[in-house]
Amino acid sequence: MPLVEDSATDEAWSRPISAVLETLGATPAGLSRTEVETRRRRYGLNQPLARRRRPLWLQFLTRFLNPLVLILLFASGLSAATGNVTSFVIVLVMVVLSVSLDFVQEMRAEKAVDALRRTVSVRVQVRRDGVEVSEPVDQLVPGDVVRLAAGDLVPADCRLIEARDLFVNQAMLTGEPYPVEKRADAVAIPAGNAGQAPGTVLMGTSVISGSAIALVCRTGDMTAFGQLSGTLQAPPPPTAFELGIRQFGFLILRLTIFLVLFVLAVNVLFHRPWLESLMFALALAVGLTPELLPMIVTVTLARGAMRLAKRRVIVKRLAAMHNVGAMDVLCTDKTGTLTEATIRMVRHLDFRSEESERVFRLAYLNSHFESGIKSPLDEAIIAFRSLDVSGWRKIDEVPFDFERRRVSVLVTDGTERLLVVKGAPEDVLRQSTHYEGEGGVEKPLDPAARAELDALFQKLGEDGFRVLAIASKAMGPEHASAALGDESALAFAGYAVFLDPPKASAMAAIRDLTGAGVAVRILTGDNERVTRHVCAELRLPVTGLITGDDLRAMSEDALRARLPKVNVFCRVTPAQKERVLLAFKRSGRVVGFLGDGINDASALHAADVGISVDSAADVAKEAAGLILLDHDLSVVHEAVMEGRRTVQNVTKYILMGSSSNFGNMFSMAGASLFLPFLPMLPTQVLLNNLLYDASEAGVPLDNVEAEALALPVQWDLRLIQRFMLVLGPVSSLFDFLTFYALLHLFNADEALFQTGWFVESLATQVLVIFVIRTRRSPWLSRPNATLAGLSLGAAAVGALLPLTPLASFFGFVVPPASFYLFLAAAVVTYLVLVEIIKRVFFRYVAPRRGVRGQVTLRR
Numbered sequence: 001m002p003l004v005e006d007s008a009t010d011e012a013w014s015r016p017i018s019a020v021l022e023t024l025g026a027t028p029a030g031l032s033r034t035e036v037e038t039r040r041r042r043y044g045l046n047q048p049l050a051r052r053r054r055p056l057w058l059q060f061l062t063r064f065l066n067p068l069v070l071i072l073l074f075a076s077g078l079s080a081a082t083g084n085v086t087s088f089v090i091v092l093v094m095v096v097l098s099v100s101l102d103f104v105q106e107m108r109a110e111k112a113v114d115a116l117r118r119t120v121s122v123r124v125q126v127r128r129d130g131v132e133v134s135e136p137v138d139q140l141v142p143g144d145v146v147r148l149a150a151g152d153l154v155p156a157d158c159r160l161i162e163a164r165d166l167f168v169n170q171a172m173l174t175g176e177p178y179p180v181e182k183r184a185d186a187v188a189i190p191a192g193n194a195g196q197a198p199g200t201v202l203m204g205t206s207v208i209s210g211s212a213i214a215l216v217c218r219t220g221d222m223t224a225f226g227q228l229s230g231t232l233q234a235p236p237p238p239t240a241f242e243l244g245i246r247q248f249g250f251l252i253l254r255l256t257i258f259l260v261l262f263v264l265a266v267n268v269l270f271h272r273p274w275l276e277s278l279m280f281a282l283a284l285a286v287g288l289t290p291e292l293l294p295m296i297v298t299v300t301l302a303r304g305a306m307r308l309a310k311r312r313v314i315v316k317r318l319a320a321m322h323n324v325g326a327m328d329v330l331c332t333d334k335t336g337t338l339t340e341a342t343i344r345m346v347r348h349l350d351f352r353s354e355e356s357e358r359v360f361r362l363a364y365l366n367s368h369f370e371s372g373i374k375s376p377l378d379e380a381i382i383a384f385r386s387l388d389v390s391g392w393r394k395i396d397e398v399p400f401d402f403e404r405r406r407v408s409v410l411v412t413d414g415t416e417r418l419l420v421v422k423g424a425p426e427d428v429l430r431q432s433t434h435y436e437g438e439g440g441v442e443k444p445l446d447p448a449a450r451a452e453l454d455a456l457f458q459k460l461g462e463d464g465f466r467v468l469a470i471a472s473k474a475m476g477p478e479h480a481s482a483a484l485g486d487e488s489a490l491a492f493a494g495y496a497v498f499l500d501p502p503k504a505s506a507m508a509a510i511r512d513l514t515g516a517g518v519a520v521r522i523l524t525g526d527n528e529r530v531t532r533h534v535c536a537e538l539r540l541p542v543t544g545l546i547t548g549d550d551l552r553a554m555s556e557d558a559l560r561a562r563l564p565k566v567n568v569f570c571r572v573t574p575a576q577k578e579r580v581l582l583a584f585k586r587s588g589r590v591v592g593f594l595g596d597g598i599n600d601a602s603a604l605h606a607a608d609v610g611i612s613v614d615s616a617a618d619v620a621k622e623a624a625g626l627i628l629l630d631h632d633l634s635v636v637h638e639a640v641m642e643g644r645r646t647v648q649n650v651t652k653y654i655l656m657g658s659s660s661n662f663g664n665m666f667s668m669a670g671a672s673l674f675l676p677f678l679p680m681l682p683t684q685v686l687l688n689n690l691l692y693d694a695s696e697a698g699v700p701l702d703n704v705e706a707e708a709l710a711l712p713v714q715w716d717l718r719l720i721q722r723f724m725l726v727l728g729p730v731s732s733l734f735d736f737l738t739f740y741a742l743l744h745l746f747n748a749d750e751a752l753f754q755t756g757w758f759v760e761s762l763a764t765q766v767l768v769i770f771v772i773r774t775r776r777s778p779w780l781s782r783p784n785a786t787l788a789g790l791s792l793g794a795a796a797v798g799a800l801l802p803l804t805p806l807a808s809f810f811g812f813v814v815p816p817a818s819f820y821l822f823l824a825a826a827v828v829t830y831l832v833l834v835e836i837i838k839r840v841f842f843r844y845v846a847p848r849r850g851v852r853g854q855v856t857l858r859r
């Protein structure tokens with residue numbers, strides 16, 4: 001029986017691996033491709049349920065679960081029962097149309113973004129037909145054999161076949177933050193929590209160090225991770241932007257409830273037909289709710305994501321689009337971002353600064369046998385020249401970590417047993433008591449010798465070289481394993497020297513970002529001298545520098561006080577990277593982090609915008625919201641611009657909805673106070689709203705001017721509220737003048753009044769987009785063609801509808817020709833009025849904040 005269907009779950013984990021292989025019909029050489037196909041049909045994709053989508057038709061139907069829509073349908077159903085079938089049909093058609101418009105657009109946008117997301121899916125090394133290939137994680141089936149290395153996410157629930165110094169982080173499943181060692185040879189464990197079994201690794205955990213070959217036992221929903229529902233897989237907390245949108249929704253909701261109750265009360269007071277009054281109030285409520293808002297937000301963000309994809313930037317989380325537009329500090333690592341991705345080893349020096357074959361051999365042994373994180377430095381050592389190490393065997397290893405900054409391997413060639421250490425010079429020298437002097441003779445590392453070695457290291461750093469120190473220690477044959485404590489009393493052998501030249505494009509990229517109001521900060525695990533050298537080459541003045549040691553001694557307040565000045569943080573540990581990021585956040589900055597290593601994952605999590613690269617460690621990729629397909633700082637600037645563009649366009653929609661549209665509905669509620677009839681029929685209100693919505697569908701495509709993108713764009717609910725308060729009363733005053741004109745100039749009866757007000761209110765609230773969409777004068781800013789077409793089209797449809805056969809259906813009458821003259825005059829007057837208000841508003845009430853590139857702390 002296959003293990004995945006085994007319900008006595010824990011028992012399965014405690015059988016010997018050979019038995020598990022047998023039940024799964026697997027071998028360490030992997031499955032055949034045909035077998036994989038068969039199993040995939042049976043077990044499905046390796047995707048936990050929470051990430052899967054509900055079927056389309058269900059998603060479509062749930063859109064109707066909006067209480068407003070339900071009450072409206074119910075009310076119109078009632079009115080159909082009392083004989084008014086036409087209105088019921090119209091309401092139904094209108095509701096379906098508007099939900100479909102919304103649904104189709106949002107679906108298309110999400111599908112496009114999903115497709116993009118898949119291009120950067122996490123991959124796994126898996127054996128198929130006896131060869132190791134790289135496949136997307138969702139392609140795994142039970143029985144697959146995978147290879148895991150440091151930085152990988154464990155792709156499914158697996159049993160270990162082989163493991164070397166394997167440590168995993170299980171915090172996601174068990175909450176314990178410390179690395180847990182896993183062993184393949186672990187004897188059968190008593191039934192219990194599978195996560196505690198030393199011979200298993202589970203989906204949702206990640207490899208911290210070491211490597212393993214593992215057998216996939218459970219995939220998708222059957223994994224422990226897949227079985228967890230709710231809490232642990234909860235979506236990330238909402239961003240400031242999402243909260244703002246929600247807040248705006250509540251604001252409108254409160255006003256809507258107030259208006260609806262008001263209208264109902266008035267109508268009841270005047271003894272009007274209650275069903276029609278209810279429907280009118282509900283239609284008003286539908287007109288008021290910015291029901292398109294979620295769709296407009298999604299579509300706008302998705303449009304931005306598509307545009308960025310052309311620049312080879314993949315947006316994994318749509319909300320990151322907004323944050324990247326609001327970002328005013330970008331923290332970045334150094335290697336690969338500011339420097340070329342390929343590091344070269346150039347020299348291997350002994351204590352006299354002379355080339356030494358021994359230093360190279362020790363470095364090579366260390367890099368060759370190290371099984372933890374393979375850093376570019378190791379690759380550089382191995383690529384320098386190949387060396388025959390077949391006579392050597394690794395006995396044990398103390399894996400690399402970013403706190404110690406060194407890695408040791410215990411190796412033997414049959415005669416001698418050697419601990420070879422390689423790491424950051426400061427740290428390795430601190431652990432050394434001797435050095436290999438003339439002829440390889442060990443000499444005590446007295447203060448004078450120490451000073452000399454230090455000076456050599458300093459000199460290399462000032463010349464821009466990256467340096468690792470190499471040391472060793474002879475171990476007795478009784479030493480069968482290596483431990484942290486063995487890394488002491490070392491004999492320093494020499495330095496491996498690397499060239500990691502600055503990237504030509506980085507200088508321009510930093511300039512662009514700074515010019516756009518995004519301060520660039522460097523957070524690196526490397527030392528001060530090398531970092532200063534890189535900064536000098538990039539002509540990036542170091543305005544302040546803090547080291548990891550400084551940080552350790554620094555209080556939160558002291559750190560925050562220094563943040564505005566300090567632009568380089570060096571020799572920082574992963575935890576310190578996170579701390580600096582959080583400090584930026586607490587001082588009110590919107591902070592991005594760009595990094596690619598295992599050591600960057602927690603900082604990426606903490607950042608408002610996590611940016612990583614496609615080649616990054618799984619854990620870093622997983623934590624990031626944006627993935628750069630090319631490791632290049634200059635595309636970050638593009639992403640920033642795109643993010644700002646999306647926020648500006650969403651803001652346009654909201655300004656429109658909260659000013660003109662809102663004003664109209666408000667006036668209508670007021671009009672019902674003194675009119676002896678309804679200012680518009682419920683179906684007319686709905687039609688008005690539908691046409692308005694259709695015109696707004698072009699907003700996500702709109703152009704945004706350069707000056708609106710020059711500085712970080714923060715979501716600003718206060719601005720919207722103030723705009724509403726300023727424009728609202730003026731707009732209402734104008735509406736009441738229109739009512740007056742209709743009643744007294746045209747002696748309108750009920751039907752004509754409703755027709756006239758329908759046409760006029762639609763034209764004004766749709767056409768005002770041309771004024772609101774820009775801070776410039778409308779004629780100095782070109783709108784997007786689709787937006788312009790949709791807006792003019794909607795206004796025209798509204799104006800001409802009363803002249804068509806459909807008119808009687810909606811209760812319209814043909815207005816006199818003079819009405820159209822009046823309409824033109826009214827629209828022009830209204831637009832001019834709004835333009836004047838807009839200028840006053842942006843001049844005196846809400847001027848643009850900040851100066852280009854200025855570094856200020858914002859609260």
Ligand SMILES: Nc1ncnc2c1ncn2[C@@H]1O[C@H](COP(=O)(O)OP(=O)(O)OP(=O)(O)O)[C@@H](O)[C@H]1O
Binds near residue numbers: 332407467
């Ligand atoms: N493979 C390795 N072997 C030994 N020491 C290493 C190795 N990799 C890194 N180190 C040491 O650890 C330090 C920190 O690592 P690293 O430079 O990768 O950190 P980082 O924060 O990712 O820096 P960067 O900003 O350059 O990406 C290095 O400066 C080096 O001294």
Ligand SMILES: [Mg+2]
Binds near residue numbers: 335597
């Ligand atoms: Mg790095």
